[in-house]
Amino acid sequence: MVASPAADDGPVVSESGACAPEVRHPITLGSPEFVAAPQAHCTWLRTHAPVYRGRIDSALVDQDVWIVSRYADCKSLLTDDRFPRSPAGGPAIAEGMPDHLRLLSESMIYKDSHEHRRLRRLVAKPFTPRAIERLGRRVSELAHGLLDELESREVVDLRSEFALPVPMTVISEMVGVDEADRERFHRGIQGLLSGMGESEREVDHDEGAALAEFVRELIERRRRAPGDDLLTGLIQAEEQGERLADDELAAMVFTLVTAGYETTYNLITNAVVALLDHPDQLALLRADPALMGSAVEEAVRYLGPVQSSEALTAAEDVTWHGRTIPAGSLVLPLLAAANHDPAVFAAPETFDITRGPNHHLGFGHGEHFCLGANLARMEARVALDALLRRNPGLALAVDREQLALEAVPMLVRYRSLPVHLG
Structure with a gap:
């Protein structure tokens, strides 16, 4: 039975004391109602139903899901062996997905314990601090090159014309996609990531399958002609005599693309939105660029691109906060709610680029902590630094109310971000 508010709950009130929009039940991740007022829903969940049976509803996934929303519970859930990512038979969330998306179930993000550690060690080398530092120079070159092209434009869609091309190019070069194949590769990525919204029921998976x-x-090409790229390294890598199987290789590329590209460009976009929404914080950052690292961390906490970790599955019946989660159920730690938990963060609805400590869960926790977190942080820092240094008059080119979020489960993704560079 779906959890519902008690009869005497009354209207939902935000942590600032303001009356929030009505929360409709069952709470459905990705629904227009949730997208329109995520923190109102998060507040209700933390306050009234820290373990809640809701739904995740999109063109790809249509299932009941247990939602965990308090910071301490989310952090605990992410290291609890009773909630694996891939129980016997594979991850529950993969059921009903097309073949090219089911391939992701071979990725390390859906593996546990030894298998996860084996795959993570094989792919970890390009994500060391030294490797990321070398990539920083390339990211700066890309960011300034894009701004050179855009500076004469009256209006620029910062999302598609700046935030997106930076990580797209970086991940293409890391994987070893030749210049001639970039358009095909990028088109395929867009196909893979499209159609996730609740309203997009008729999804064409041809591009994702392509x-x-x-x-x-590309894997076969690199086997025949190795290059100086991540894919070649993965093909040649060994861990105690083990190599990646073909499905594991393909799944690893899919994972790098979806995590390293989708998350990063939305982080850059969302950080700009947060700064423009808070001109005092933008002015503070301009006055002290050394705060850029802290500003990026606060953007991840306040308006992070990912609202939840990958789905977990209850391996046994678990009773938590008076609710019994049956074995086999899909479970999601709602990181967007945890990162606004007033039990951990003072004034959680305040965007504060000097916040410290800032132990947000935006990149996860435990053995599945995002491998590409430092790459995403670096790309966001470098791209935002170039943007703000060169554009002191940066401003929205539309009314704030016209910025629309896409109804996509577990992601915070703006449709566009029209700005005057100034």
């Missing part, structure tokens, strides 16, 4: 085919072609 990406899977291209990745397999």
